[in-house]
Amino acid sequence: MAVMSFITVSLLFALGLFTVLSQRNVFKTVIGLTLMESAVLLLLISWAYIPGGSAPILPLQGKGVDPLPHSFTLTAIVIGACDIALAFAFIMKLHRFERSVNVDDFRRLKG
Amino acid sequence: MSEHLLAFLYFFILLTAFVAIFLDDLLSSFISLSVTGVLMATVFALLRAPDVALTQAIINSGLVTSLFLVAYSRTQRTPPPAGECVECPFWLRWPGAALVSALFAAVLFRGLYVFSGERIPGSTSAHYLSQTLEETGALNVVAAILLDYRAFDTLGETTVIFTAVFGISLLLSGGKYVHSGHGLSFIVKRGMALLTPFILLYAASILFLGHLTPGGGFQGGSVFATAAILICVVYGTNFEAARISPKSKETFEAGGAVLFVFIGLLGIAWGGGFLANLSGPFSAGTPGSLFSGGNMLLLNLAVGMKVGAGLSSIFYTMIKILELEDDSWPS
Structure with missing residues (x-):
């Protein structure tokens, strides 16, 4: 089961990286960043899972899964959402000046 | 499973x-x-x-x-200039990107494969699972880690939210916000009026029962922000701004931060240390009741205020820009 999760995490992260590298639309770049973030979240949660474990709500039935990665993941989700909101604000501002959301059209930064 | x-x-x-x-x-x-x-x-x-x-x-x-x-x-x-960039079309770009990503995936999987054996949780996690009830009085172990054992991290995280709100306001504000949409149709408005109390009740239950059940300040605050966003979309932004003014959102956000730090300083004043819970002035209460887990209820409220006000002001700032004409954009 862990191997299955790790394969999914690797593929999801690679998909996100591929998007960031190959796509020219800045919205697609944001999608790529979101996918990479999701891969990291999935890795943390699947790593915290223990076969047969129960959710970390007391009283536990049997052994519980690892609660520490859960709290890290919570933090990461909220901060990731703030990151993406900031990225959208940058896109809106860029579109105001460049009239485009395509990276190739942003000519002002070129030397 | x-x-x-x-x-x-x-x-x-x-x-x-x-x-x-x-x-x-x-x-x-x-x-x-x-x-x-x-x-x-x-x-x-x-x-x-x-x-x-x-x-x-x-x-x-x-x-x-x-x-x-x-x-x-x-x-x-304003539709963007259409067409692929002539210098570097997609079919020329993707082989390199695909090669790099595939190599990355292979290396990543090779690295992760080491961890695929039987997993034994570390002593820290075992301590959290066995001692949470005794040391904090809360039932939700994740909330106890976030708001008691590692509450200082949570304070830092709320600071990150504040920084994001600050950055977005800096980028997008400055115009005169006089325009407003008229909202959606009569039926949607009436439906929303019926739904709003239940959404707020749901948000409050997630927020205040965070130390007992899954949920807490982050989730409850986000549902509060969702309610504000729905009102914004259904009734138009001027209605939303008249009911929940942007100023009061700022006050709520700052109030959340001040409440969080105040609770932390209370722990120092009691001789327990910053954000001390049971070693500070708070008592564990009866496990499973609303008033248990020491300061966790108040900390959840502080985080919820901060997250709810922060996320709803992000949305409000962005949607206000949407209603401005192109010429009146703040520069």
């Missing part, structure tokens, strides 16, 4: 991610990404992480998608 179900969900996560990347229509691709988020939330619930599943469903697939819709409608008003 059924492994087949998990494999099925993983397959569809990859499929929807694939669709989100390769669709030309941005709107469809973001809806597809939102579906990926919901499937991820299901996987988190299956992997016994109810807190994370709740947060993922509310924030990543709900709020982020709504923010995308605003940014998307702003940038689609």
Whole structure:
């Protein structure tokens, strides 16, 4: 089961990286960043899972899964959402000046 | 837990991610990404992480998608110059990117494969699981870690939210906000009026029962922000601004931070240390009752105020820009 999760995490992260590298639309770049973030979240949660474990709500039935990665993941989700909101604000501002959301059209930064 | 179900969900996560990347229509691709988020939330619930599943469903697939819709409608008003860049077309770009990504995936999997043996939780996690009830009085171990054992981290995280709100306001504010949409139709407005109390009740129950059940300040605050966003969309932004003014949102956000730090300093004053809970002035109470877990209820309230006010002001700032004419954009 862990191997299955790790394969999914690797593929999801690679998909996100591929998007960031190959796509020219800045919205697609944001999608790529979101996918990479999701891969990291999935890795943390699947790593915290223990076969047969129960959710970390007391009283536990049997052994519980690892609660520490859960709290890290919570933090990461909220901060990731703030990151993406900031990225959208940058896109809106860029579109105001460049009239485009395509990276190739942003000519002002070129030397 | 059924492994087949998990494999099925993983397959569809990859499929929807694939669709989100390769669709030309941005709107469809973001809806597809939102579906990926919901499937991820299901996987988190299956992997016994109810807190994370709740947060993922509310924030990543709900709020982020709504923010995308605003940014998307702003940038689609003037259609971008169409066509691929002539210098470097897609068919020339993708082999290199695919090679790098494939190599990265292989290395990543090789590295992760080391951890695929039987997993033994560290002593820290074992301590949290066995001692939480005694040391904090809370039933939700994740909330106890966030708000008691590692509460200082949570203070830092709320600072990050504040910084994001600050940055977005700096980038997008400065115009005179006189324009406002008239909202949606009469039927939607009446329906929303009936729904609002229940949404607020749901948000409050998630927020105040965070130390007992899955949920807490982050999730409850996000649902509060969702209610504000819905009101904004259904009734128009001027109505929302008249009911919940942007100033009062700022006050709420600052109030949340001040409350959090005040509770922390109270611990020092009692001789326990910053953000001390049971070694400070707070008592554990009866486990399972609302007033238990020491300062966790107040800290949840502080985090909820901060997250709710922060996220709703992000949305308000962005949607206000949407209603401005192109010429009156603040520069």
